[in-house]
Amino acid sequence: MVIRLGNLVLMVRKYNEKPTIYISSDGGKSWAYINFRGLLEIVKLYYEIQDIMYPQTQGHLGRWFVVAALVELARWMDVERVISMFIRRRNVHFEEVEEM
Numbered sequence: 001m002v003i004r005l006g007n008l009v010l011m012v013r014k015y016n017e018k019p020t021i022y023i024s025s026d027g028g029k030s031w032a033y034i035n036f037r038g039l040l041e042i043v044k045l046y047y048e049i050q051d052i053m054y055p056q057t058q059g060h061l062g063r064w065f066v067v068a069a070l071v072e073l074a075r076w077m078d079v080e081r082v083i084s085m086f087i088r089r090r091n092v093h094f095e096e097v098e099e100m
Helices: 036-053 062-075 079-089
Strands: 002-007 008-015 018-024 031-036
Touching: 008 062, 036 062, 062 079
Parallel strands: none
Antiparallel strands: 002 008, 008 018, 018 031
């Protein structure tokens, strides 16, 4: 299976009966193996970028917007459904709640 997102390409192949994930950022010219830790590092970086672009100090959700979308993806396993739910909510603000 191959998934293309512009120049970013993900490929899943079976190796010793286990799925192995490879990633390419140059349209498939060179490939790198990515494990679960690597995937989590990418998600962590994306969270940090979201916190910079949509800071909670200005009433945005930052990384929590992405977290909510990933939870919904795990729940439904339907990317199109999650996109339709969240893409219109990008500028959602939240009220800061004071801890007791």
